[in-house]
Amino acid sequence: MRFVLALVTFVVAAALIALGVAERTVLRPADHVTLSASAPKDVRYVVVPGSVLTAHPGVQRVHLAGGSTAFAAYGRTSDVTAWLSGQRYAVARVAADGTPLPAVVRTAPVVAGLTGGHPDPNGSDLWLDQARASRSLDWSVNVPDSVSLLVAADGTAPAPAAQVRWSMRVSTPWATPMIVTGSVLALLGLLLYIWALVHLRRRRGPRRKPPQRMPKPPAPPKYRPTRQPAVVASKGRRSVRNFSVLLAGGAASAVLLTGCQGAVAAAPAPTTTVDPASVVAPVAVTEEQGTRIVARAAAVEQRADASLSKSTLSERFGGAALDLRAAAYSIHKGDKKQALPQQIPTAFSMRLILPEATRAWPRTLFAVVSDPADAKAAPLALTLEQQTPRDPYRVEYAQELLKPAGSASDLPKLPSAVLGAARLKPDTQLLSVPPGQLAADYGLLLQQSDAPVGKAFDTAADPLLKAAGQAAKAAVKKGLGSTAKVAFSDGTTDPASVVALVTADSGALVSVQLQETWKVTPTKSDVKVKPSGATRILAGTGSTTKGISSTYGYQLLFSVPPAGSKERIELLGYAQGLISAKEL
Known part of the structure; x- marks a missing residue:
């Protein structure tokens, strides 16, 4: 027993x-779950939706292999779909229990303003983050279900095979x-x-018998009567x-x-369905994106300033900011003593950032930056626009703020960068003056200091009125004497160039461009007009009997109060300079 x-x-x-x-x-249960997604050879993009990325908890580890280039980026799902406008792409899928399903090929809806072709997604301002490598790429991300992953090569080659792996906690x-x-x-x-x-x-005991005599029968073993064995x-x-x-x-x-x-x-994470109509429009960019966008613009501007190249500058500049700086390049080539407009510092300090809250295009970003290495330099107010999902954000306005501190206290109270601001139409009646009318009213004020429209503006501490207002123009007329005359006129403002972002007090930050033309003509047939400085360089002539037409560009930043307010419109910053000149 x-x-x-x-x-x-x-x-x-x-x-x-x-x-x-x-x-x-x-x-032992598996310590990871893997999803594989690949596209046919004629499909150049793979999308892993947010619902798939969050099908299992934890960090998503992305592995790309195949081809010469492996690229991955993630952004808001709506932005990824908009960027893919008209493109065929493979979509990774999972079942309700998280089991991988075969990928399907779809075509993204076409966004107005975008053409065909196979664009390269590298460097797009839409991405919250991206990674790129040769041949293979390993990248760990942790994104919510509102974000999707885009996988590609360079837009021309087929998309590499993608794997998404989730580590599972096994006990x-x-x-x-x-x-x-x-x-x-x-x-x-x-x-x-x-x-x-x-x-x-x-129990067996000894078995050997004594040799001298017959052995006695073996005595049974003596066990003590103890209860222990039993x-x-x-x-x-x-x-x-x-x-x-x-x-x-x-x-x-x-x-x-x-x-x-x-x-x-292995159970999938629960998901909830939200009515899109009840969701407030998200901000166009995050603070991190906005900082990266401004840094890219600063880098392009630095390269363009070094080579005085308008084509290089146009990569990140447009509108009034491009006109003024491109003209400055031409002037500087003719006269090295002519300075360029203030540059965006590459090592800037971000004082303020305000993105537009929208799902549509164009999209707007407002930012205030300063140069920590130069305390005397005025802070720059930058207004950037993205025209289509594939376009970069371009600087449309770059104005020097009048107040040197350049902090949020120098500007109207603004919404937070997390909520963003709405953009108003140029003809809105929600402000004391419609944004589209500001340039014309201020242009009239520059010519007539007593114009009726001046009652709406705070002119007491306006330095631009002193530098280019009625008194300054009278001095120009006096300097010409009786041999020549000058006429001032303002150009019409393109409504699309007007940018008005709502402030927290229901007013608006408004950026507009004013173009003012000076026509100098001789009053006598034997008199010649002799332009000088920047005007001579852009006009390409040292003297003329026909006259000279010079156009000055003004980039104006206003704080406009809401309709019915007793406050006045205040000029917050500006940039101005000669943008063109020609012989009549």
Whole structure:
């Protein structure tokens, strides 16, 4: 019986140890889930939607392989779809339980203003982040379900094969107890086996007989009348039997719990459905995106200033800002003493950033930057626009603020960068003066200081009125004498160039461009007009009997109060300079 107990103990010990080891090896649930997505050879883009990226909890590890270039980026799902306008792309899918499904090929809806071709997604301002490498790419991201992943090569080559892997938290709580318990039982079984052998030897006794005489019948072994063997044997049988039942139940529970654990780990994260109509328009860019966009514009401007190249500048500049700086390049080529407009510092300090809250295009970004290395330089107010999903943000206005501090306290109270601001139409009646009318009214004020429209403006501390207002124009007329005359006129303002962002007090920050033309003509036939400085360089002539037409560009930033307010329109900053000149 003692051998039976030892054998049973060994068997139970071996079973427990085997179960413990198996739970950590063959019975251990997978510690990761992998999704593979590939596109046909004629498809150049793969999209992993946010619902797929969040099908399993944890960090998403992206692996791309195949081809000479591997590119991945993530952005808002609506932005990714807009960027893919008209393009065929493969969409990764999963079932409701997170099981991977074959990818399907779709065509993105066409966005107005975008043409065909196969664009390269590298460097787009829409991406929240991106990664690019040769041949293969490993990238870890952790994004919400409102964000999708775009995979491509360079737009011309087929998209590389993509894998998304999620690490799963796997626990084996019963493995260690079973292995430890099995080891203890194995030791106990060994002791029981030794005890059984000792007991067997004592029962047999000595077998050798004395050679001199006949041996006496062997006396039975004398055992002390103690209860220890009986008690131990009886208690051992009950203990082993009960303990075996307990361990069998524990092992079964461990197997069931292990299976349940794997099922729970593989369950997909719950999703909720939100009515799009109830969601407020998101900001066009995040603060991190906005800072990166301004840095890219500053880098392009630096390269363009070094080469005096308008084509290089046009990569990140447009509108009034491009006109003024491109003209300055031409002037500087003719006269190195002519300075360029203030440059965006490459190592700038971001004082303020305000993106537009919208899902449509064009999109607007307003920012205030300063140069920490030059305390005397005025902060720059930048207004940038993105015309289509594939266009970069371009600087449309770059005005020097009048107040040197350049902090948020120098501007009207603005919405937070997280909420963003709405953009008003040029003809809105929500302001004291419609944004589209500001340039014309201010242009009239520059020519007539007592014009009726001047009542709407705060002219007490306006430096531009002093530099280019009625008094300055009178001085120009006086300097020409009786041999020549000058006429001033303002050009019409393109409504599309007017940018008005709502402030927190229901007013608006408004950027407009004013073009003022000076026509200088001789009053006598034998008199020649001799332009000088920048006008001579752009006109390409040193004298003329026909006259000279010079156009000055003004980039104006106003704070406009809401309709019905008693406050006045305030000029916050400006940039001005000659943008063209020609012989009449």
